[in-house]
Amino acid sequence: MVIFEPTISLGLIDVSSWQDQVFSMSNHGLVLGHLFAQSVQNVDILADFQKSWKNFIQSGQVWALGIGFVLGYMFRTFTSS
Structure with a gap:
């Protein structure tokens, strides 16, 4: 500064x-x-997104996300008044 x-x-x-x-x-x-x-070369946003989505599905992270939503919803319903 x-x-x-x-x-x-x-x-x-x-x-x-x-x-x-x-x-x-x-x-x-x-x-x-x-x-x-x-230096940015050959930017293809759709291909990068498809690659990331495919990795998200194949690595099983989608299951962790789903289980986290279900457990979070159950926790919220049990702790709310």
């Missing part, structure tokens, strides 16, 4: 301190730009 603290001398703002702050911010921005830069 960059905090701007201008130096005031004789009622005037010292421009040199602002230049240092702006340079510091621009360097920080360049580093973040390289950090978030990505």
Whole structure:
């Protein structure tokens, strides 16, 4: 986080301190730009979703989800007034 603290001398703002702050911010921005830069190739959302769904079914996670819903509903009915 960059905090701007201008130096005031004789009622005037010292421009040199602002230049240092702006340079510091621009360097920080360049580093973040390289950090978030990505190369995305061949995006197929439907194929990725189908692959994930197929894995969800084949791994048996759908059964865990169903059992969790049933047990959660039963727990809720027993604990509600």
